[in-house]
Amino acid sequence: MHRLLVSLLSALDALVAAVVGVAVAVAPLMVLWFVVFGTPDLGAIWQTSAAIWHLGHAVPLAITLPAEYLAQAGIDPSLASFVLSLAPLGFAAFTFLFAARSGARAARAGAWLTGVATGTIVFTAFAVGVALTSAAEVVSVSLWQAVLFPSAFYASGLLAGAVRVAWTDGDEGIVDSIRLRLDRAGHAWPEVPGLIARGTALVVTALLGAGALLLAIALVVRAPQIVALSQSANLDGFGAVVVALGQMLYLPTLVLWAVAFLAGPGVGLGAGAVVAPGGTQLGILPGIPVLGVLPESSSPWLLALALLPVAAGAAAGWAVRSRLSPRGSSADAETTGILVALTGAIALFSALAAALLAVLATGSLGPGRLAGIGPDAAAVAIAIGVEVGLGAGILLLAPRRGAGAGRDTAFAPDGDRSRR
Incomplete structure (x- = not known):
C-alpha cells in the first residue's frame, strides 16, 4: 500500500508537470487568438502549443513554409525549409525542477525507485500523446526526439532529487549499500x-x-x-x-x-x-x-x-x-x-x-x-x-x-x- 501511494503521487506529479508546461503555451495563445481573430481555432492552437513545448525541451522543429506565403512575402524558395532548434529553456528548467521535487518526496517516503519509474512512465506517455496529436504541415518533429527529450529532462530531475535525498537520509537499498562499501x-x-x-x-x-x-x-x-x-x-x-x-x-x-x-x-x-x-x-x-x-x-x-x-x-x-x-x-x-x-x-x-x-x-x-x-x-x-x-x-x-x-x-x- 505504501509503494502504491508513492506511485500514485509520482504519477500525479508527472501529469501536473506535463500539463502545466503545455498550458504555459496554450493559455496566452488562446487569449491572443480570441482577441485578434475572434473564435479560437483549437486545432491550430494545440499544434502551435505542442511545437513550443517540444522546442522548449530541445526538440528540433522542421519548418516548411507554404509556397503561397513565400510568394506573398517575397522570400527566396531556397529558404522555405529550415530547422528551428535553439531551445527556450524555461520549459526544460521547469520540468527538471518540478521532477526533482517529486523525486525528493519519493525518496523521503522510502520508495524512490518506484517513484522515479512511475513518474518517468507517466511523463513519457504524455509526451507520446502530445507528439501523436500535434502533427502539422508547417511544423514537424521527429517522433523519437519528441518523446525522448522531454522524458529525459523529467527523468533526470527525478533521479537528481531522489538520489540527493537518499544519499543524505539513507534508503535501505542501493544507495546505502554504496555508502557501506565506501565506509570500509x-x-x-x-x-x-x-x-x-x-x-x-x-x-x-x-x-x-x-x-x-x-x-x-x-x-x-x-x-x-x-x-x-x-x-x-x-x-x-x-x-x-x-x-x-x-x-x-x-x-x-x-x-x-x-x-x-x-x-x-x-x-x-x-x-x-x-x-x-x-x-x-x-x-x-x-x-x-x-x-x-x-x-x-x-x-x-x-x-x-x-x-x-x-x-x-x-x-x-x-x-x-x-x-x-x-x-x-x-x-x-x-x-x-x-x-x-x-x-x-x-x-x-x-x-x-x-x-x-x-x-x-x-x-x-x-x-x-x-x-x-x-x-x-x-x-x-x-x-x-x-x-x-x-x-x-x-x-x-x-x-x-x-x-x-x-x-x-x-x-x-x-x-x-x-x-x-
Whole structure:
C-alpha cells in the first residue's frame, strides 16, 4: 500500500508537470487568438502549443513554409525549409525542477525507485500523446526526439532529487549499500562523493547566478538598442505581445550565453561572428529586440570576468574543505590524495555540466547564417574546468595555518581547528 501511494503521487506529479508546461503555451495563445481573430481555432492552437513545448525541451522543429506565403512575402524558395532548434529553456528548467521535487518526496517516503519509474512512465506517455496529436504541415518533429527529450529532462530531475535525498537520509537499498562499501575505505573517503556533488552544485549555481547578473546589467546598459530594434520592427499589438513572450522564454538560454561569455569562449553567431571578452565581431543579425543586448565591441578589461569562475571554484573548495571530518588515519599521503581527488572531480564535473548547458543553449534560429548559433561546448567546458580547478585547488590544496608536521587540520570538524 505504501509503494502504491508513492506511485500514485509520482504519477500525479508527472501529469501536473506535463500539463502545466503545455498550458504555459496554450493559455496566452488562446487569449491572443480570441482577441485578434475572434473564435479560437483549437486545432491550430494545440499544434502551435505542442511545437513550443517540444522546442522548449530541445526538440528540433522542421519548418516548411507554404509556397503561397513565400510568394506573398517575397522570400527566396531556397529558404522555405529550415530547422528551428535553439531551445527556450524555461520549459526544460521547469520540468527538471518540478521532477526533482517529486523525486525528493519519493525518496523521503522510502520508495524512490518506484517513484522515479512511475513518474518517468507517466511523463513519457504524455509526451507520446502530445507528439501523436500535434502533427502539422508547417511544423514537424521527429517522433523519437519528441518523446525522448522531454522524458529525459523529467527523468533526470527525478533521479537528481531522489538520489540527493537518499544519499543524505539513507534508503535501505542501493544507495546505502554504496555508502557501506565506501565506509570500509576508512578515513574521509566515504564523504567524497557527497562533497563532490556539493561542490559541483555550488559552482554551477554560482555560475548561473553570475550569468543572470551579467545579463541583467547588459539589459540595462543596452536598453536603448533593444528599444530601437523593437521600434524598427513596426509590430502591431499582437506581434509585440508574441515577441515579448517569446523573448521571456529565452531568458534562461541567454543566461547560459552570459556564462559562456564570462568564462571566455563567448558565443558564436554563425558565419564567423562571435561575441567574447577577447574580441567581438558582429555581422547582420535578425531584428529580434533582445539581441540588442549583444555588445558591438569588447574591452580587454572584460577578460577579468574569467575571475568569476575562479571565485566559484574557490567558494566550492572552501565549502568542501570545511565539511571534511576526521576518520581513521590522518596520514599526509592519504589526506593529500583526498584533496587532490576533490579538486579534480569538482573541476571535471563542473566542466561536464558547463558542456551540457552549452549544448542546450546552442542551436538554429533559422536558415542561412542562423543555422548554428550559441557557445562552443568543448571550449566552454575546457575554460570552466581550468578556471574552477584553479580556484578549488587554491582553497583545497593550500596548507592551513596551524597544521603541524605529519598532520593536517583540513579534516577537523566544523568549529574545531585545534591540533589533534
